Amino acid sequence: MTLKHWALVGGAVACLNANSVVAAPWLEPGDPRARFAIQKLADRGHIEASTTTWPISWVDATSGKQSAARDPQAVGMASAYLNFERDQQASDGFRGEFNLRGQNEVPGITGFEQTGTGKAETSVNLQWQGSAWAFGLKPTYTHKPDDDKELRLDGSYLALNPGNWVLGAGAINRWWGPGWQSSLILSNNARPVPSAWISRNATTAPETSWLTWVGPWDFTILAGQKESDRQVPDAKLLGMRFTFRPVTGLEVGLSRILMFGGEGYSENGKTIWNGLIGKDNGQGGANEPGDQLGSIDVRYGFPIGEQAVGLYAQMMGEDEAGAFPARKSWLLGADWTSQLFGADQQWFVEYTNTTADDFLGDAMPNISYEHGRYKSGNRYYGRNIATSFDGDADALTMGGYHFFSSGSNLSAKISYAELNKDGVSRTVASKGVFYNVPATDQKVAIASVGYGTQVLSGWLELNLQASDDKIEYISGEKDQFSASASWTYRF
Numbered sequence: 001m002t003l004k005h006w007a008l009v010g011g012a013v014a015c016l017n018a019n020s021v022v023a024a025p026w027l028e029p030g031d032p033r034a035r036f037a038i039q040k041l042a043d044r045g046h047i048e049a050s051t052t053t054w055p056i057s058w059v060d061a062t063s064g065k066q067s068a069a070r071d072p073q074a075v076g077m078a079s080a081y082l083n084f085e086r087d088q089q090a091s092d093g094f095r096g097e098f099n100l101r102g103q104n105e106v107p108g109i110t111g112f113e114q115t116g117t118g119k120a121e122t123s124v125n126l127q128w129q130g131s132a133w134a135f136g137l138k139p140t141y142t143h144k145p146d147d148d149k150e151l152r153l154d155g156s157y158l159a160l161n162p163g164n165w166v167l168g169a170g171a172i173n174r175w176w177g178p179g180w181q182s183s184l185i186l187s188n189n190a191r192p193v194p195s196a197w198i199s200r201n202a203t204t205a206p207e208t209s210w211l212t213w214v215g216p217w218d219f220t221i222l223a224g225q226k227e228s229d230r231q232v233p234d235a236k237l238l239g240m241r242f243t244f245r246p247v248t249g250l251e252v253g254l255s256r257i258l259m260f261g262g263e264g265y266s267e268n269g270k271t272i273w274n275g276l277i278g279k280d281n282g283q284g285g286a287n288e289p290g291d292q293l294g295s296i297d298v299r300y301g302f303p304i305g306e307q308a309v310g311l312y313a314q315m316m317g318e319d320e321a322g323a324f325p326a327r328k329s330w331l332l333g334a335d336w337t338s339q340l341f342g343a344d345q346q347w348f349v350e351y352t353n354t355t356a357d358d359f360l361g362d363a364m365p366n367i368s369y370e371h372g373r374y375k376s377g378n379r380y381y382g383r384n385i386a387t388s389f390d391g392d393a394d395a396l397t398m399g400g401y402h403f404f405s406s407g408s409n410l411s412a413k414i415s416y417a418e419l420n421k422d423g424v425s426r427t428v429a430s431k432g433v434f435y436n437v438p439a440t441d442q443k444v445a446i447a448s449v450g451y452g453t454q455v456l457s458g459w460l461e462l463n464l465q466a467s468d469d470k471i472e473y474i475s476g477e478k479d480q481f482s483a484s485a486s487w488t489y490r491f
Contacts (some may be wrong), residue, residue: 002038002174006045010482015111015149015187016200017150018081019114021209022322023290025058025089025090025127025134025136026056026057026058026166026172027053027055027056027057027085027089027131027374028054028055028057028172028173028188029054029055029112029114029173029175029187029188030112030113030173030188031085031115032112032346032409032411033081033401033402033409034081034082034085035063035080035112035346036078036344036346036401036403037079037081037082037232037348038051038056038060038061038074038082039051039301039310039335040052040074040075040078040337040346041064041068041075041082041092042064042249042301043081043301043302043303043308043309043310044071044074044075044303044308045067045248045303046064046067046068046075046079046247047060047061047063047064047070048056048205048216048245048248049203049204049216049218049245050203050204050217050218050243050245050251050253051062051214051251051299052176052177052178052241052243052251052253052297052299053089053175053176053218053220053241053243053253053260054173054174054175055172055173055174056317057166057201057202057203058086058089058090059201059202060202060203061082061086061282062083062220063202063437063478064079064083064085064329065079065083069110070094070480072304073306073342074307074339076304077344077403077405078344084247085094086430088215088490091129092129092130092131093128093129094126094127094128095127095490096124096125096126096127096486096490096491097123097124097125097225097489097490098122098123098124098125098488098489099121099123099125099486099487099488099489100121100486100487101116101120101121101122101484101485101487102119102120102121102482102484102485102486103119103482103483103484103485103487104119104479104481104482104484105118105119105478105479105481105482106118106145106146106434106477106482107448107465107482108120108436108473108478109386109389109415109417109446109465109467109471110188110189110388110473111180111181111182111390111397111399111413112175112179112180112181112199112412113450113463114173114187114188115463116142116484116486117142117145117147117191117381117383118142118143118144118145118146119143119144119145119148120142120143120144121140121141121142121143122140122141123138123139123140123141124138124139124446125137125138125155125282125419126138127157129453130475131369132160132161133158133159133160134157134158134159134161134445135156135157135159136155136156136157136170136407137153137156138153138154138155138156139151139152139153139156140152140153140154140155145381146381146383146433146434146436147191147229147382147432147433148229148432148433149381152191152227154170154171154173154191154192154344155163155170155171155173155192155252156170156171156386157169157170157171157172158170161201161227162225162246162272164201164202164204165198165199165200165201166195166197166199166200166201167196167197167198167383167424168197168198168199169195169196169197170193170194171192171193171194171195172192173188173192173244174186174187174188174192175187175188176253176255176295176297176393177253177255177295177298177314177330177331178242178251178253178298178299178310178313178314178399179312179314179333179335179352179394180209180335180396181348181350181352181379181387181399181413181415181437182331182352182386182387182388182389182395182397183314183331183386183387184295184314184315184329184330184331184354184387185255185257185293185294185295185316185386186239186241186351186384186385186386187256187385187386187387187388188257189383189384189385189386189387189388190380190381190382190384190385191210191228191380191381191383193225193237193380193385194224194225195222195223195224195225195237195239196223196224197220197222197223198220198221198222198254199218199219199220200217200218200220202388203217203218203243204216204479205217208347209449213246214244214246214340215244215245215246215247215414216244216245216246217242217244218239218241218242218243218488219242219243220239220241221238221239221240222237222238222239222240222241222368223236223237223238223239224236224237224239225237226259226262226380227380227381228411228483229381229430229431230374230376230379230430231374231375231376231430232262232263232264232265232373232374232375232376232430233262233263234263234445235259235260235261235262235290235319235374236259236260236262236267237257237259238256238257238258238260238272238275238276239255239256239257239258239266240255240256240257241253241254241256242254242255243307249298249300249301249302250298250299251287251298251300252297252298252488253295253296253297253298253433254294254295254296254297255293255294255295255296255297256276256292256293256294256295257278257292257293257294257378258272258275258289258290258291258292258293258379259290259291259371259374260272260275260290260291260419261290262288262374263341265290265373265424266289267428271289271290272289273379274289275289275290275292276292277320278292278319278320283445290373290374291373291374291378292320292372293316293317293318293378293386294316294317294318294320294325295314295315295316295325296314296315297312297313297314297315297331298312298313298314299311299312299313299323300312306339307336307337307338307339308336308337309334309335309336309337310334310335310336311333311334312332312333312335313330313331313332313333313336314330314331315328315329315331316328316329316330316331316368316386318330318356318367318368320368326459327356327357327364327367328357328359328361329351329352329353329354329355329356329368329391330353330359331350331352331387332346332350332351333348333349333350333351334349335347335349336348339367339437342405343402343403343404343405344403345400345401345403346400346401346403347399347401348397348398348399348400349396349397349398349399350396350397350398350399350414351395351396351397352367352387352389352393352394352395352396352397353391353393353394353395353453354369354387354389354390354391354392354393354394355368355393355394355421355422356368356389358384358394360420363394363421365391365421365422365424365426366392366425366426367391367393367477368391368392369384369386369390369391370391370426370427375377375426375427375428375438376427376428376429376430377391377426377427379427379435381433382429382430382433382435382436382437382475384436384437388436388437389417389419390419390436390437391420391437392419392420392421392422393417393418393419393420393421394417394421395416395417395418395420396415396416396417397413397414397415398413398414398415398436399411399412399413399414400412400413406452406453407453407454408449408451408452408454409451409452409453410449410450410451411448411450411451412446412447412448412449412450413446413447413448414445414446414447414448415445415446415484416443416444416446417443417444417445417446418441418442418443418444419438419441419442419443419444419471420437420439420440420441420442421441422441423440425437425438425439425474427474429474429475433474433475434475434476435473435474435475436473436475437473437474437475438471438472438473438474439472439473440472442469442471442472444468444469444471445467445468446465446466446467447465447466447467448463448464448465448466449463449464450463451463452466454485456487456489456491457488457489458487458489459487459489460485460486460487461484461485461486461487461488462483462484462485463482463484463486464481464482464483464484465481465482465483466480466481467480468480471473
């Protein structure tokens with residue numbers, strides 16, 4: 001079967017009904033080409049749906065198909081790619097993928113793209129989809145993993161589609177926010193936390209006249225449980241995200257993460273309520289309900305000629321003051337597209353500062369992603385559930401993607417970061433788990449390149465990451481060089 005060869009076939013790709021309702025699968029984070037396509041279509045006014053909350057439903061991702069047909073020079077290849085992928089990933093019945101991955105080192109610094117968590121992995125992803133139900137089973141064997149868990153079911157799920165809602169349970173990757181390199185509240189840097197969730201399917205605007213100003217809106221709520229191999233075993237996780245697009249091109253996102261309960265601590269309704277209203281600002285007092293993060297993000301995208309430009313920002317608070325997030329971290333960025341050499345390009349530049357109140361105030365280190373009770377922090381199996389730079393970091397990243405007309409991809413990024421700026425770590429590591437938490441104040445440059453293309457009727461991804469020095473984490477050093485190869489075959 002041919003994979004990814006879509007760009008020049010025009011009408012030969014499936015003409016899909018973008019208004020049909022499907023339970024799953026959704027489009028998970030990890031495919032920069034899909035993200036580029038959705039974002040450019042939205043910035044040019046062809047998609048009126050949330051683009052900063054991943055997974056994204058295929059209903060939303062392909063909703064601009066008819067409008068895009070009137071803008072073929074700018075978004076023709078992007079629209080064709082999404083339609084092809086939807087045909088591959090969201091058709092009724094059974095389908096599957098087989099994947100092999102190998103790498104000499106598990107990268108400590110990651111972005112929107114997917115990376116493995118062991119030296120070698122093999123998985124089979126089996127999925128079935130009907131008119132109202134869908135499920136996925138993805139058993140994976142990982143050799144020499146960072147977290148000592150060789151067998152896992154990450155990517156498995158069961159989903160039901162009542163009306164315009166999706167009810168699901170499983171472990172799927174998420175990305176909340178407009179950043180390309182980081183999210184300050186929830187990303188795919190860590191393994192997905194097993195959870196149950198409810199989310200909208202098509203993020204259409206309200207029909208009620210007095211709510212039409214909200215525009216297309218999205219809502220997700222999830223409840224999960226973290227690992228037992230942590231300082232407070234089996235801590236619970238509650239997450240919520242609401243986004244809306246009041247005007248074309250402008251998207252606003254409001255997110256909340258609450259970690260509470262676990263072995264020896266209350267998990268009742270009062271505890272959850274007190275956490276949600278912010279009664280947990282003392283960093284671990286005996287009567288506190290847990291640890292909560294809140295974030296606000298904004299992205300505005302607009303067309304210029306046949307291209308698109310976006311400006312975005314995200315603010316995350318570790319505490320609450322006057323009903324708003326306090327002890328703030330910041331992310332600022334811009335992205336834009338181009339069309340050179342007969343291909344599409346996506347570019348971005350992004351600044352991240354995760355030292356509380358450092359960007360607009362007096363720095364307060366050892367607060368972001370840390371907690372006096374939950375000494376493993378806002379991490380899952382040793383990795384931050386948000387940015388891979390972790391807390392107390394200052395980082396600037398520039399990156400670009402080149403999408404060949406043949407279907408192949410080329411990517412390059414460079415980051416310059418100061419990690420753990422005050423040189424102190426509050427995190428308590430668990431035995432057998434590698435904690436990707438910088439141990440000392442370190443200044444480091446990290447460069448990465450990647451190439452993806454069709455090989456042997458499958459899709460081959462090659463990636464190389466290098467830093468100018470080894471990064472020292474509280475669990476040990478990582479090698480300066482990480483080279484990986486991943487091959488996926490669909491059947």
